[in-house]
Structure formats: structure tokens, C-alpha cells
Amino acid sequence: MEELENIIFELIVYAGNGKSSAMEAIQEAKKGEFEKADQSLKDASVELGKAHKYQTSLIQAEAAGKATTITLLLIHAQDHFMSAMTVIDLATEIVEIYKTR
Template identity: 55%
Template sequence: MDEDENLQAIMGLIVNGGNAKSSAMEAIMAAKTGDFAGADAKLKEADVALSEAHNSQTGMLTKEASGDHVKVTLLMVHSQDHLMNAITFRDLAGEIVDLYKKLANKA
């Protein structure tokens, strides 16, 4: 993997991870106001962004597994951190949206 390809993959992780986290936060805010359709739509947006980030990561892993080793940089570590935080945040957002839905049904 050349340096330019590597940088594109890293930026794919950062941008898509950030987009996923933002969409997940927007889902929580929508659910908080009772907009459950909007919350579900935002969770789906987060899932799409995570899928795109995962594709970038899979490309990097595939190249590494095939023997095309890449130097690990602080930027690469940072991108992986963004992705893992986004995944965790998305999972938690789904649970919070579900809680708001249950609370709304009891009111």
C-alpha cells in the first residue's frame, strides 16, 4: 500500500467514524424530544458511516495480511481510536433511543 492509499484509508476511518458518532448523538437528541422516526433514521445514518469506515479498515487489514506492510503512525492509531469510539457510541446510542421509546410508551 503506497503512502497516498494509506492516508486515504486513514482519513476514511477518521471522517466516517466522526460522521457515525455525530449521527448517533443526533439520534439521542431526536429521541429525547420524542422524534423516534428521526432517531431511527439517524441510527441508520450512523450504521452507513460505520460500514464505510469498516470498508476502509478491511482494505488496510487485507493488504497487511497479504504481506504489504505499512508503517504504523500516530495518525493511523488515531484513526483506529476514532473508529472504535464511534462503534461504542453507536451501540450506546441505540440503547438510549430504546430507553426513550420505552419511557414514552409508559407515559
């Protein structure tokens, strides 16, 4: 169970980092700092990629027959991951809108 918890916490951390970087990108775009905004979006993507690796490890383990115990913590991690994906997608669009102003 300890290994599963470590994976879950890594998923939460990297998804949270990605979401935070995406929000920073919006703030930078608001100020007209588009290079910084673009870098924050790149950082967000990198962090989300790290989170995705942990999510994939859980999926692969289950596909290999190693059932994962569904816990509130795991659900929380998945929620973080999915919301980070959404925020990054929206932040990308918002930055583009600011660039056209």
C-alpha cells in the same frame, strides 16, 4: 504513503460521521422524535459501514504481506473507529430506553 494517508483520512471521516449521527439520534429521542432517531441510527450504521470498508482494506493489505507503517495518524483513525462503534451501540440502547418512557 499517500494512498495510506487517504485511507486513514477516509476512516476518520466516516467514523466521525457515524458517531455524529448516533449523537443526533439521542437528541432526537430526547425530544420524542423516534422516527428521526431511528433514521439517525440507520445513517450512523451506514457511515460506520463505510469506515469499516477502509479498515478492512488495511487489514487485507497487511494479511497479504504489505506491512502498514504504524503512525500516530493511523492510531488516531483506529481510535475514532472504535469510539464510533461504542457510541453507536450505546445510542441504540439509549434510544430504546427513551422509547419506553
